[in-house]
Amino acid sequence: MKNINRRIFIRNTVYSGLSASIMPAQLIAKDAVTDDEATPESSTETTRKKKVIVAGAGISGLCCAYELMKKGHEVVVLEASGRYGGAVLSVHDGLADGLYADFGAENFTKPGYENYWKYIEEFKLSVLPYFHRENILTRIDGVWQTDEIQKEAYNVRVRQLGGFNKRETQFLLSNPSSDLQLLYLEPYFDKFIDEYKPFGIGYDHLENTSISEIYKKEGASKAAITILDGDKTSALYGIWQAYIMNKRGYDKKLKLFRLEGGNQVLTDALGRRLGSRVKLDCKILEIENSETGVKVKYKEFGETKEMSADFMACCLRTTALKKILVTPTLPPQKQFVFDNLAYDQKTRIVFQARSKFWLEDNISINLTFNHPALLKIWQVADEVATDRVSLMAVAPGGTNPLRTLEAFKELYPGKKSNINIEQALVKDWSSDQFVHGCERHGFSGLGELSKYWPHIMTVHGRIHFGGAHTDNRSWGMEAATNSAIRVALEIEKA
């Protein structure tokens, strides 16, 4: 018990220091809200002004509320925690010289994130390129390997498996090996009409077939079948996801970006425009769903209150929804989603170092450790003019940050005496009371997709369901903005 008590003390110490530093929201966005920008568009003549309760002020709830506000609808956002932004969380306090880091959503891409990019342009936010997935050193079986070494190991494995066939070899002359599956899946893309509708286009039977069977049927080599590794992945799910990736250009080389000052700049911009429409510390307890509207019981600073509206845009994670009583009971398909949807859980640790110590060792700081207390690390906020640096480390949920630091020191591929880390801040999402979970898991298993889709996004009565988990891919801020805009349109048309 002594050990456990010590552990709790360490964790609580770190958390309390952290929460104190984060709670004053970092209102550092460079954009300014003018009266013109904040003025809602008037509702169209054919659309009645509606009152909408938005549940949750994560990026999805904020975005949905903003869209509805612009259409002239009356919106109230009820947020259980004391800040808005949810899993978009940038930290500045506790770091020296203007350094900062994103504890939550870390980057966005081009191509991709189309709806997200629209807000960047609308709010005139500063974007920076992000190179943390380039020039990576990866620790495999205790040995540090460059991308080139891994590529060579890949080629050796292909040769050992008998090599690719002529068609595959020809395809790979002009495509990266990461796109090999497209050779066999692209012919299936034509039937898709709507990227949100994988069922009813003639592929339903493929839900219980493994995607390996598709590769075999299409004449893939043993090497390709082995490397693509799809024995446990439903063919329908695999084809659907490959189609979405292809449609959005994700199978091309992606460029990564982040917002200058931290990605929270965007949620801050949304929140400021919504103003007092966002009510913090308002935890929803019960939702009464009827044919004519919704009635919500919520707790505001210990006092139970009620609010009615024409519609609800529910942008809460299922981890929060599980705790809310919804009457009448939602259909079993929706309840299954609530009970079974799984999320990633990560701990983010920000290290501050006195200098770019890794340069003395002539190595990259984009390091993948594959260690239970430290998965990977990279540099953030590299544009800040200072010798000091901030590093972002990722570990499984529940990891003690001091163990992460210990693992870093033990396994760092350069000279250990060069390490000059002087500060550690932590955010363990797995213990967050309000944002309990990062990105949701997929539905790739045989027979799994129909258990979740489309039920996860289906409207029930006057409740419309948004949030990143309800989109067809789970990439954080893209999925969040996509789902928010979908829900806003649904309510606008309802």
Place this chain on the structure above:
Amino acid sequence: MNNVMKYIFIFSIILAGCRPNNMDLSIENAFYSGFSKSYGYRGNANLTGALMVIWPKNVSYDKTQEIRPPKVKILLSQKNEELYTWHEYVRYSIDVLDTIDGDSKYSEINVTEVVLEIEFLPITEGKELNEEEIKDKIKITEKEPEHIGLSLMKYSTCFSCHADKTKHTGPSFSEIAERYENTPSNVESLAGSILEGSKGVWGSEWMSSNPDLTILETERIATFILNQGAKKNNWILPGLEGTFRIIQKPENEVKGLYVLTASYTSASKMRGQHSVILNIR
């Protein structure tokens, strides 16, 4: 911990171990009106034998006022309803008041120390229960000292990713129990995963390691997970609030009882409990 702190801590434990077990702990029956009595639930149930100390007879209880067991109360969302129906959702919240830790109303309570245990007791058709029989039923469910595995899990971060019967990030206890029989070798194997962390057994997500725990402690956690996961009519829900769904009507039963027991273990290692019975029709 310096010597002064150690002395205070030990003294607290001594005081904690000597409280009467049945104070402020009542079982309320939502069906039988006016049925609300104390049944002597253990208010300090998780004290280990090593910490039990005989209370000197010449010391008055009044002197223990500051460290009495925390008050725990279950609140249910239904309005004046005496009957609950099969497959109905119930929202609950738990109020905790501890003289040292504080009040859940002001967010002063460590929510990881609050647990709701739910047990379903079937009642055979045609066999109405009188008050005494209900008391007997409740005695059956009277809690043993909290399983040390559960106590250890509350101190660690297990419940951040795992739940008893539903999936979150990692597998539920019931999924684990379904895959692994409760055998010494499986307990040892699971304990190893808890201690070292793991990846690839239930998916691609890493489970963090728990090097602060001892092998014995991880074995106790593994034992608890396998025991609890195998229970079909018993659910463990951590935290101060949530919802649960009453089971569908079993084929051979028309009635049943849901015994809800909320517990909180204070920083002074005192455990408070409160139980409520729901009559299911």
